[in-house]
Amino acid sequence: MRSRPSICHRSLHEDRLFTRLRKLDVAEAPRPKLQRPGDVLVHIERVGVCGSDVHYYLHGRIGDQLVQYPATVGHECAGTVVELGPAVRGLRVGDRVAVEPAFVCGECDQCRAGRENTCRKLKFMGCPNEEAGAVAEYRLLPAQNCVPVPAALDLDLAALVEPLAVGLHAVRLAALRPGAKLAILGAGPIGLSVLLCAKGSGPCTPMLPT
Numbered sequence: 614m615r616s617r618p619s620i621c622h623r624s625l626h627e628d629r630l631f632t633r634l635r636k637l638d639v640a641e642a643p644r645p646k647l648q649r650p651g652d653v654l655v656h657i658e659r660v661g662v663c664g665s666d667v668h669y670y671l672h673g674r675i676g677d678q679l680v681q682y683p684a685t686v687g688h689e690c691a692g693t694v695v696e697l698g699p700a701v702r703g704l705r706v707g708d709r710v711a712v713e714p715a716f717v718c719g720e721c722d723q724c725r726a727g728r729e730n731t732c733r734k735l736k737f738m739g740c741p742n743e744e745a746g747a748v749a750e751y752r753l754l755p756a757q758n759c760v761p762v763p764a765a766l767d768l769d770l771a772a773l774v775e776p777l778a779v780g781l782h783a784v785r786l787a788a789l790r791p792g793a794k795l796a797i798l799g800a801g802p803i804g805l806s807v808l809l810c811a812k813g814s815g816p817c818t819p820m821l822p823t
C-alpha cells in the first residue's frame with residue numbers, strides 16, 4: 614500500500630483502523646512523539662499485505678488471536694526516518710529503512726541466548742493486543758528495528774525484506790546440498806521468497822507443485 618505524499622509538518626496523522634469485520638476506516642490521531650531515547654519516528658511509505666492481515670480482515674482472528682476493534686494492522690513496511698531519540702546511533706534523519714516488525718525485550722533468557730525470535734515478551738506489529746500496525750503515516754519504532762537500505766533500493770522492495778527473510782530462514786534451515794531437489798508447497802509471496810533464496814543459495818532444482 615502506498616501512503617499519500619509526505620505531510621511531515623502536520624501535528625495529526627492518519628491511521629488505518631479495522632473498525633469491524635471487513636471494514637477498514639481512516640482515523641486521525643496525534644502524530645507520535647518520541648518517548649524512549651532509543652526510539653525513531655518513521656514516515657511509513659510502503660506496507661505489504663500479508664496473509665495474516667487477510668485473515669484478520671476476513672475472519673477477525675487467527676486461531677486464538679482475536680482482533681479487538683478498533684485495531685491497526687500491517688507489518689511488512691518501509692519508510693523514511695523523520696526523528697531520532699538522543700540515544701540512537703547509526704541512523705540519520707532521511708535514512709530510508711526496512712522495518713523488522715518483531716519487537717523484543719533484549720533481556721530475557723531467549724534474547725540473551727541469541728534467540729530473539731522466541732523472546733518471552735515479543736510483540737509483533739499489527740498483531741492483536743501486541744504492537745500498533747504499520748498501516749499509518751507515522752510509527753514510533755525502536756532504532757534496532759530499523760535497517761537502513763541502499764539509496765538505490767526502491768521502497769517497494771524494502772517492504773519485501775520481511776517476507777524475503779522468512780524464505781531465507783527456511784532455506785538456511787533446509788541446509789540444501791549442491792544439486793538438491795526441493796519442493797516448495799505454495800507459490801504465494803512466501804513460497805516465491807523461498808524460491809528466490811533457494812536459487813540464490815547455489816545450484817538446486819526447486820519445484821513448485823501447482
Ligand SMILES: [Zn+2]
Pocket residue numbers: 663664665688689776
Ligand atoms: Zn507477514
Ligand SMILES: [Zn+2]
Pocket residue numbers: 717718719720721722723724725731732733734735
Ligand atoms: Zn526477550
